Amino acid sequence: MAAGLLAGCVGVEFPGGSAPVGPVPAPDTRGTGNQKVGRPYQIGGVWYYPRVDPGYDAVGLASWYGPKFHGRSTANGERFDMNKLTAAHRTLPMPSIVLVTNLENGRSVRLRVNDRGPFVDDRIIDVSRRAAQFLGFEQKGTARVRVQVLDANGQPADSRRVADAVPAPAGVGGPFFVQIASMSSLDNARRLRDAVARFGRAHIQKVWLDGRRFYRVRLGPYDGRSLAARTLDRLYDQGYYSARVFTDSIG
Known part of the structure; x- marks a missing residue:
């Protein structure tokens, strides 16, 4: 311009x-x-x-x-x-x-x-x-x-993709979840859940943060990190670039 x-x-x-x-x-x-x-x-x-x-x-x-x-x-x-x-x-x-x-x-x-x-x-x-x-x-x-x-591999500098992450320390296990997004609109969360249902068991988790309600759209749970990582790669291939992997212990 x-x-x-x-x-x-x-x-x-x-x-x-x-x-x-x-x-x-x-x-x-x-x-x-x-x-x-x-x-x-x-x-x-x-x-x-x-x-x-x-x-x-x-x-x-x-x-x-x-x-x-x-x-x-x-x-x-x-x-x-x-x-x-x-x-x-x-x-x-x-x-x-x-x-x-x-x-x-x-x-x-x-x-x-x-x-x-x-x-x-x-x-x-x-x-x-x-x-x-x-x-x-x-x-x-x-x-x-x-x-x-994004770098030459198409990843942000602080990428948290499990496929590239350091293995979790001993004693830190699953279950693991792939979170596609967290949003304040339940209607938007439902639409996103329906859109990603083909990748696995999609669900919405309601949480409160700083007095505000959010809806997390997630896939899982997965027993192993490798299973979650494979799902994450499939999501990235289809354009869901904000997806990340979490354990149930991460807020």
Whole structure:
């Protein structure tokens, strides 16, 4: 969105479009091996300093952009397509692959950073309209999200996937559960439970945290870590990137 930098990648609420529940397609990863960091630049009197940040992990506000910028050049010279899984970030190298998780409903999607922005308030990322649909905030316009840079293996720096984890100490056993998401909406939790039922025994666990009620969508229990890890890998293959493995002792 090079032509629209001063517009600030403002996320505008447009009518129409639904937020699908379930697996999402992977982003276009072409060219990720040849990243461009870019020089420092100034927008609205503020200087920004692009840099390589493999451990980037931030929480903040996300917005989305679409029709107004569709077909325009992005900051790295590509054509912006609002129907692709892409995003704009102020400082990450282009392209980078990031995992964006909507903290309001637990949905997550991998996006390809190929643009600069947003330059509005405390927003940390601007996503395409298609990404906003998958993340479930197209109608709302903004959402509180977590953004994590993914490594060459497609994993965030602090990945807790059991398949790559150190074995549990002696005496620490199951049962193990694969948790897909934790959310405050029971209706959303039920839809997600139904969507992942094909992977195993899906259920909802109600918990209270800091005086608030949450609904955890989980698969299991599994007697062994390896069984849980295999289920986790299947979920990752189908786009459920926020899934994690827990024991019943983890709150």
